[in-house]
Amino acid sequence: MKTMAALLIVLSAAIAASTVTEQQLRDAQADAATWLTYGKNYQGWRYSPLAEIDTNTVSRLAPRWIYQTSVGGNHETTPLVFGGMMYVTSPSNHAYALDLLTGKQIWHYHKDPPAGLNLCCGQPNRGFAALGDKLFKVNVEATLVALDARSGAVLWERQIADYKKGFTATGAPLIVKNKVLVGIAGAEFGTRGFIDAYDAETGERAWRFYTVAAQGEPGGETWAGDSWQRGGGSTWITGTYDPDLNLIYWGTGNPGPGMDGDVRAGDNLYTCSLVAINADTGKLKWHFQFTPHDTHDWDAVADPVLIDLAIKGQTVKAVVQANRNGYFYAVDRTNGKFLLASPYTKITWATGMGADGRPLVVPGMEPSETGTKVCPGLGGGHNWSATAYSLDTKLFYFGTADGCEIFFRTKQVFREGQWYQASTESAVPNEPLTGAVIAVDPATGATRWRYDLLTEHAAGMLATGGGLVFTGDAQGYFTALDARTGKPLWNFQTGGGLGAPAITYTVHGRQQIAVAAGSSIITFQLVDGK
């Protein structure tokens, strides 16, 4: 296989190169020693061919070092690894460079977030992007900052949007050619979402794509009156990129206000959608809307993963997503044509899909004054956490929450910078949400196995050539599952809930696993012997 041959070459060549080139990002899958971009490669696979840790040896996996950030809040970072260093971001505008061998802190970046932030969901950060000798991250007050990878010194910082209006930034940027792409959060505050591209060298904005179509634009007719101005459509999880098609794929969040759909009659394009954008111009190539006129907060921000699928004897360039609305989807990534959708959890709001992928909606499932029970709940289904695709098993792995919630709505007057969701949801009495890790065959949508959890799943996925899937649970267990069966083969109690995906790389040729748990970064390696 082509990638394996390339792997051997790069393995021997990639000793502590402390810069990242555009070519390296394109070839990231072949370089198993490093972790250069959010999804491991541009396709978002989070699969590494490393196989020293496998279904047999994993029983000897043990901690190697632990770095304690001492920063509170959910750690959702995907660390980057290159040049003998691990680069991690923490909540509340903290970031670190750690010595890969020992975990020793080399530098620490911090900027106090301003007072009076309008936050939906805390101050998490999901990681760095790297190009040349620069690192890029967003700060929670909706800025993009470029750091010198060697020192942590700030090279430039740009305001993406006005945090006083409710914008925040939490996702890892994506490098495409010489540009830094970022998304935005804030749909709970009546904002209008977008995806931005900035010049990596100067920080100048190259283009902006609004995820909410304005009046007069194509798609603008899907918003009643001027409701598009508060239309939401956040873009808080990193997209993927197909260099051959020169298209960027990015998921968009819920329309605003979340629970009161009456004030925004129409499909509300391009919320709860997947958009394919020209990487150079920022122009829309196609869109696919999963949940037209959403009223259940079912963001479609989850990883859009690029896989060439064999469907009915044909190889199709597909993009797949485990959507928050309870369905797994595959869409043709060249043109946005619907391929298949399959439920992976209990669904009561739709009975299936039309031929074009539009859901067949069950009437009476909208939020109400007295509460409407709907499955899945507000968080899904699968929410945002990182997914993985294994080249060995050809399975797609993701976590889910299983169960239902009660959705409420009210009438709310919009005030700039104030919470604008028009009510909320609550648990169903005596029906707590549970969760699972799920393996789906992306070519058919069929669920191959489930690993059940006591509570909803929030950690991400890592698939490896050792036949393993690494993930974690809210109870603090970091777990290795058999990628073929879902059977737990190894676990380690980290002492903190897991809300981040693991990564893998090598140190002196030995496979390492790293993951954020609680407020710490923990790395693992096989213990010698036997």
Next chain:
Amino acid sequence: MVILLLVPAAAWAQTANNPPDAEAAAGGGAAFRPYCTPCHGVRGEGGRGPDLTRGVYSVGDTDADLFRTIANGVPGTEMPGFAADLRDEDIRRIVAFIRSIARHDVAGIPGDKVKGEKLFWDKGGCGACHVVSGRGGRMGPELTRIGPQRSLQYLLDAVLEPSKDMLPGFATITVIRRDGTKLVGVERGFDNFSAQLMDVAGNYYSFLKSDVQSATRGTRSLMPDQYGRLFTPAEIDDLLAYLVSLRGAETAR
């Protein structure tokens, strides 16, 4: 505090609180539903949380007391703070809603709490599993302050149908060891790889699931469900009168 609880709530309402605001109360009702009904009931009639329609509040009776309680919660109880979820104006509306549903007709409990106390410790044997002011067993929930924490209906249901609403952390753990012996107790911990429990004698056990035949968590309470037969209706009233009187340090005075 004791004095406060004995004074009719309406007398305080006239001096310490804002006049009733129907519009604010309606808005508060909308905010009340998702956040408060899981414990306080759809109409504020109480449940796992106190009955709010009685117009008597153990946290203090001014609007400021209610606001503070909703914003910050009550330490040492299941009442969380909602300051992170709700804006100040919404909390004020919820306070207005709570005022609007208060009936101020504090009905007496028909039973005799002195007789109820004797039934609790003797005939009922409730003290085998429940602590009141330092006395009793540790397997079930502590009842030292249970009076203001639950509605009367909830207490009655809890006595007659213990499995109707299982408190988190009080599930029944059943472990079958490799040798086939069975151990049953109340949950002290449970996850995908281990189980911890306490038996009726107060012994603590911890198992890795890989070391035993099975370890399962059930939603049937370990509390006997025979009190409806054991006690006469009059005795149930007495027991409830005793439970309602349990107010922590105040009881001890």
